[in-house]
């Protein structure tokens with residue numbers, strides 16, 4: 465057999481290399497092969513008239529993916545909760561802040577989903593993006609409930625439930641039934657923080673680690689490693705949206721709402737992109753190990769220690785109580 469012209473071989477290899485690069489950057493078919501969904505142009509933040517708002521806004525991203533947003537009238541943190549349905553199982557991430565009436569709302573969506581899909585029920589697992597009080601407040605309401613598996617938010621329970629043998633680096637595959645999620649650890653904001661990637665929609669749930677607002681960093685070293693881990697993981701993935709658990713940014717670049725705000729007119733959008741991870745990495749690298757507060761266009765790096773936490777709590781309480789005093793006529797107060 466005649467040997468191939470070495471230049472031809474090199475040329476072919478070069479073309480193959482180009483093709484593999486193109487695969488990473490130009491996913492086909494059109495639509496990137498992920499199931500689409502719709503995000504609202506603006507979320508209900510709560511207020512200015514608190515008597516008018518329900519405690520949770522329920523948004524249907526698509527028929528098997530729901531986003532719940534707690535009203536600022538109920539708690540100033542206004543967290544986002546995520547409810548995903550697979551063929552075998554549903555998964556709720558987080559249970560709200562303050563004293564939320566959350567189980568009733570979630571179980572109602574689960575019942576309606578079941579009805580819509582012609583089934584009697586579906587088992588629900590309740591887990592958390594991380595273990596902070598504004599994400600676990602409704603936990604008690606899901607414990608001991610029939611057909612509900614409750615995962616405690618503490619790090620040991622998180623590692624055990626998801627089946628990590630190498631936390632936080634390992635990527636654990638979780639199948640909800642025709643819906644595979646990739647889960648890995650992203651400590652730094654809080655030690656039990658996890659990221660969840662939904663292969664079906666290409667949505668990446670980033671918890672309190674990345675969102676349009678103040679990224680409170682408790683452990684800079686772990687946080688830096690987690691940003692790298694998120695960048696590496698998403699390198700060959702389609703990322704439709706990066707969705708975190710709060711919005712604290714206004715839609716004016718670099719401008720945040722005051723800590724403790726109840727009503728947030730003209731909020732930033734919830735969704736971020738993979739580009740924000742790079743912007744974050746870039747900003748962290750430029751700090752050269754000296755973490756400091758830095759405002760980026762859509763989010764703020766906000767290192768905290770015990771002292772700053774207590775200052776923040778005081779400041780937050782002042783803003784929140786002054787807004788509560790005027791919550792019945794905030795429209796006037798805002799003008």
Ligand SMILES: [Zn+2]
Nearest residue numbers: 594596654672
């Ligand atoms: Zn948090």
Ligand SMILES: [Zn+2]
Nearest residue numbers: 596598672709
């Ligand atoms: Zn939070």
